[in-house]
Amino acid sequence: MISLNLLVNAIVAGVLLGGFYAAVSVGVTISFGMLDIANIAQPAFILLGCYAAYLTNGLWHLDPILTGVIMSPAFFVLGMAVYRLYYYAFERRGDQAIQGLAFFFGLLFVGEVSLVLIFGVDYRFVEAPYIGPSLHFGWLELPLRMLLPCIFSLITIGITQLYLTRSFTGRAILAVSQDPGALQLMAASPMKIKQIAMGISIATCAVAGSFLIIIQPVEPSIGRDYIGRIFAICVLGGMTSFPGMLIAAMLLGIVESITSTFYGPSWAPAVSFGFLLVALAVRPAGLMGR
Amino acid sequence: MAETLLEVKGLSKRFGGFVALDGIDLSIDKGERLGLIGPNGSGKSTLVNCLTGTLQNETGTVMFEGKPLNGLIAHERTRMGLARSFQLPKPFHSMNLIDNIRIPLLYTVNARHGHHLTDTAIAERCEALLRDVNLADKARRRPRDLTQVEMRKLELARAVATQPTLLFADEAMAGLSHSEVEEILAVLFRLNEEGLTIVLIEHIMSAVMSFSTRLVVLVAGHKIADGPPQEAIRNPEVERAYLGE
Amino acid sequence: MRAPVFWAIAIAVGAVFILLTRSFITNEYFYFAGYVVLEYIVLSTAWNILGGYTGYTNFGTGAFFASGAYSSAVLHKLPTLVHNVFGWTIPGVPLPVMILVGGLVAGAMGLGTGYLTLRLRGVFFAIATLAFTIVVQTLIVNWDYVGGSRGIYIIRPAMSPITGSYIQYLFTLMTILVVISVGIARSIENSRLGMGFASIRDDELAAEASGVPTLKLKLIATTLSGALMGMAGAPLPYYVTYLDPTSSFNLSYAVNSVAMPVIGGMTSWIGPVIGAILLGTIQQLATVTISSALNLLIVGVLLILFVIIAPNGIVGLVNSWRRREA
Numbered sequence: 100m101i102s103l104n105l106l107v108n109a110i111v112a113g114v115l116l117g118g119f120y121a122a123v124s125v126g127v128t129i130s131f132g133m134l135d136i137a138n139i140a141q142p143a144f145i146l147l148g149c150y151a152a153y154l155t156n157g158l159w160h161l162d163p164i165l166t167g168v169i170m171s172p173a174f175f176v177l178g179m180a181v182y183r184l185y186y187y188a189f190e191r192r193g194d195q196a197i198q199g200l201a202f203f204f205g206l207l208f209v210g211e212v213s214l215v216l217i218f219g220v221d222y223r224f225v226e227a228p229y230i231g232p233s234l235h236f237g238w239l240e241l242p243l244r245m246l247l248p249c250i251f252s253l254i255t256i257g258i259t260q261l262y263l264t265r266s267f268t269g270r271a272i273l274a275v276s277q278d279p280g281a282l283q284l285m286a287a288s289p290m291k292i293k294q295i296a297m298g299i300s301i302a303t304c305a306v307a308g309s310f311l312i313i314i315q316p317v318e319p320s321i322g323r324d325y326i327g328r329i330f331a332i333c334v335l336g337g338m339t340s341f342p343g344m345l346i347a348a349m350l351l352g353i354v355e356s357i358t359s360t361f362y363g364p365s366w367a368p369a370v371s372f373g374f375l376l377v378a379l380a381v382r383p384a385g386l387m388g389r
Numbered sequence: 390m391a392e393t394l395l396e397v398k399g400l401s402k403r404f405g406g407f408v409a410l411d412g413i414d415l416s417i418d419k420g421e422r423l424g425l426i427g428p429n430g431s432g433k434s435t436l437v438n439c440l441t442g443t444l445q446n447e448t449g450t451v452m453f454e455g456k457p458l459n460g461l462i463a464h465e466r467t468r469m470g471l472a473r474s475f476q477l478p479k480p481f482h483s484m485n486l487i488d489n490i491r492i493p494l495l496y497t498v499n500a501r502h503g504h505h506l507t508d509t510a511i512a513e514r515c516e517a518l519l520r521d522v523n524l525a526d527k528a529r530r531r532p533r534d535l536t537q538v539e540m541r542k543l544e545l546a547r548a549v550a551t552q553p554t555l556l557f558a559d560e561a562m563a564g565l566s567h568s569e570v571e572e573i574l575a576v577l578f579r580l581n582e583e584g585l586t587i588v589l590i591e592h593i594m595s596a597v598m599s600f601s602t603r604l605v606v607l608v609a610g611h612k613i614a615d616g617p618p619q620e621a622i623r624n625p626e627v628e629r630a631y632l633g634e
Numbered sequence: 635m636r637a638p639v640f641w642a643i644a645i646a647v648g649a650v651f652i653l654l655t656r657s658f659i660t661n662e663y664f665y666f667a668g669y670v671v672l673e674y675i676v677l678s679t680a681w682n683i684l685g686g687y688t689g690y691t692n693f694g695t696g697a698f699f700a701s702g703a704y705s706s707a708v709l710h711k712l713p714t715l716v717h718n719v720f721g722w723t724i725p726g727v728p729l730p731v732m733i734l735v736g737g738l739v740a741g742a743m744g745l746g747t748g749y750l751t752l753r754l755r756g757v758f759f760a761i762a763t764l765a766f767t768i769v770v771q772t773l774i775v776n777w778d779y780v781g782g783s784r785g786i787y788i789i790r791p792a793m794s795p796i797t798g799s800y801i802q803y804l805f806t807l808m809t810i811l812v813v814i815s816v817g818i819a820r821s822i823e824n825s826r827l828g829m830g831f832a833s834i835r836d837d838e839l840a841a842e843a844s845g846v847p848t849l850k851l852k853l854i855a856t857t858l859s860g861a862l863m864g865m866a867g868a869p870l871p872y873y874v875t876y877l878d879p880t881s882s883f884n885l886s887y888a889v890n891s892v893a894m895p896v897i898g899g900m901t902s903w904i905g906p907v908i909g910a911i912l913l914g915t916i917q918q919l920a921t922v923t924i925s926s927a928l929n930l931l932i933v934g935v936l937l938i939l940f941v942i943i944a945p946n947g948i949v950g951l952v953n954s955w956r957r958r959e960a
Contacts, residue, residue, distance in 0.1 A: 380750045
């Protein structure tokens with residue numbers, strides 16, 4: 100007989116996890132879903148965010164989420180630089196799908212190995228007053244270290260959504276995602292728009308990374324587990340839809356949490372990647388359609 | 390009574406909520422030169438994609454030479470005798486022109502029952518096909534060394550290499566100069582004289598009017614006219630579609 | 635040159651190589667290091683059949699390679715299992731048979747993954763292969779019969795079936811695999827199949843419209859590529875003597891099998907060979923002098939540099955240099 104308490108707590112933990120997963124995926128929804136840039140190196144940037152938070156937390160006792168926010172502009176610039184390079188090397192040349200993928204794969208790998216060289220393979224964690232305590236409602240447990248990242252994730256996604264739908268550049272990004280040609284008629288340069296979009300995409304990694312290191316200790320190779328999650332969420336969510344992405348993220352979080360609780364955490368990676376394979380095989384159009 | 394080559398009944402295609410084609414009926418006879426026109430977004434290319442198998446239509450039946458096409462994917466339809474050229478030329482850029490032509494010979498002509506061209510026969514056939522479109526002198530060059538009109542001709546030659554019974558020429562003349570359009574038209578006329586049924590999808594009205602024995606007009610996924618070119622053009626709905634209310 | 639001639643030359647070169655090394659080189663370290671370089675030649679050549687020839691990037695080399703290794707581990711334990719369950723005594727499975735089985739298992743996996751994902755665009759296929767590696771790794775980690783995350787110890791036989799040490803035997807087997815994979819790659823290049831692959835790589839829609847059965851060919855490429863990778867992995871348990879998921883699914887296999895063809899050149903059989911010999915040798919030398927992490931960093935950086943500056947690899951650079959001289 101499955102304990103109801105355990106099940107409900109697992110589901111709740113899954114929802115909180117899902118909120119966080121959505122923040123991790125929003126960057127790829129922009130770069131891959133909207134702009135067709137298969138940035139499989141996204142986890143490397145997220146880990147960069149993790150370690151940035153780790154450093155400031157260790158050196159100056161800065162709150163990780165604060166670090167994430169402060170680092171966003173730097174990550175934004177980094178994102179723009181990465182897109183620039185990608186554009187000049189690949190997009191301009193046309194049909195070089197393998198080279199583009201190999202480029203990002205190389206980035207992912209170089210990122211991970213660099214972190215290993217600098218920080219080693221030990222798990223790193225941060226300290227903050229909300230890591231440890233939980234809110235209790237009867238037998239319902241809400242760990243603060245999961246609740247706060249979830250809330251801030253939703254805020255981050257909300258802000259990004261607002262920007263995309265309300266600002267001129269944001270709407271230009273949405274326009275480019277639908278029809279790159281149309282933008283040239285408006286005398287706006289698709290390349291510059293995409294550059295900004297990529298900047299935003301990587302900027303989200305700064306905060307997402309800070310959330311991640313709050314939720315769990317990190318070491319360089321955990322990035323690989325996130326590739327499956329990120330792309331599974333992006334595909335299932337319909338590629339471009341933020342609401343879809345949120346639902347897909349929650350779904351994944353819940354399934355992972357239940358699997359972890361009842362079958363052990365060693366099966367968790369298979370869940371997300373299994374999700375992805377199933378999503379790709381069955382509904383590449385995603386849950387919300389395109 | 391001419392023999393019906395392609396019979397389309399009730400073909401519809403949706404993209405999510407958007408209806409690209411709505412219940413299209415169309416019949417093409419052997420030897421015809423059919424012109425297919427319509428404003429941008431009217432569904433012409435979608436129709437070609439559905440008929441050649443690049444896309445799958447949701448409803449409707451398509452019969453080719455009396456055999457049903459539903460469920461068959463693109464390369465199977467090509468082997469049955471339906472060929473198409475692409476709106477934006479899609480050459481095999483890592484190969485020279487001869488090898489570009491060789492692919493359809495190896496994979497369509499040699500894949501059919503009975504036929505089996507030897508390597509020498511294939512080589513000869515490649516040269517001959519390139520000669521027919523005046524590309525023989527560039528036979529060993531790569532597609533990147535070709536001009537726009539030469540790419541269009543390669544595109545047509547590659548489609549013709551499959552030995553089709555029906556060819557969809559999808560905007561083969563877009564962006565070409567007047568003399569270049571005449572060049573392509575000459576090729577198409579000759580192919581038709583040799584027995585190939587051709588559907589010309591085009592925006593260049595002069596070319597369509599001079600080429601077609603019959604004109605079909607698509608607007609917003611509906612067929613609004615189907616008949617002799619001069620009649621179809623004078624159809625008030627057609628005028629409205631092109632000139633607005 | 636015609637395919638049979640190439641095979642003859644390849645076999646001859648392989649035979650000469652085996653004879654020369656075994657006659658003159660006694661330093662066991664050479665065979666240990668050389669085995670890894672040969673292994674990478676097979677992996678890169680296999681990768682390139684699907685990657686360079688057909689245009690589909692596979693990041694899941696680890697899954698195919700490791701499934702070959704683990705199928706050997708299963709077969710290695712088979713006599714014990716059969717004895718415990720049925721009481722029969724059966725002879726141990728010879729390594730060449732394990733290699734064949736490894737190839738079959740990995741080939742079947744290639745067919746399966748391909749069937750699930752090859753109808754989608756190349757990008758999704760690549761991501762799916764990454765996913766696939768993690769899934770297979772998780773399955774192995776949770777499978778106690780092959781040791782799970784603790785790993786499994788395989789005792790290297792004391793006697794080699796042929797003259798020399800057991801490592802020399804493994805070296806010989808891997809040389810044979812190199813000859814086989816290079817021979818297959820070269821044969822594909824100039825064949826109808828190879829042209830079909832190239833048409834898919836250049837423009838899949840146009841290929842399909844020209845009568846090329848793209849799904850079928852892609853499945854052939856994935857199956858063949860996977861099978862060769864599985865065969866390369868089959869002797870691994872006897873080479874390392876301690877088989878565990880972390881090292882056998884190591885991402886370095888994936889990175890190297892992408893980097894070596896990219897750096898060597900993806901359009902011809904010789905590119906992966908050059909890339910593998912170059913990078914493989916450098917890495918083997920570097921592992922002694924610098925840390926393996928730094929070593930891998932260099933591979934990653936080289937991959938990025940080549941992909942940006944010289945996308946056609948060393949072979950491409952040589953070709954354009956030759957064209958300029960002409």
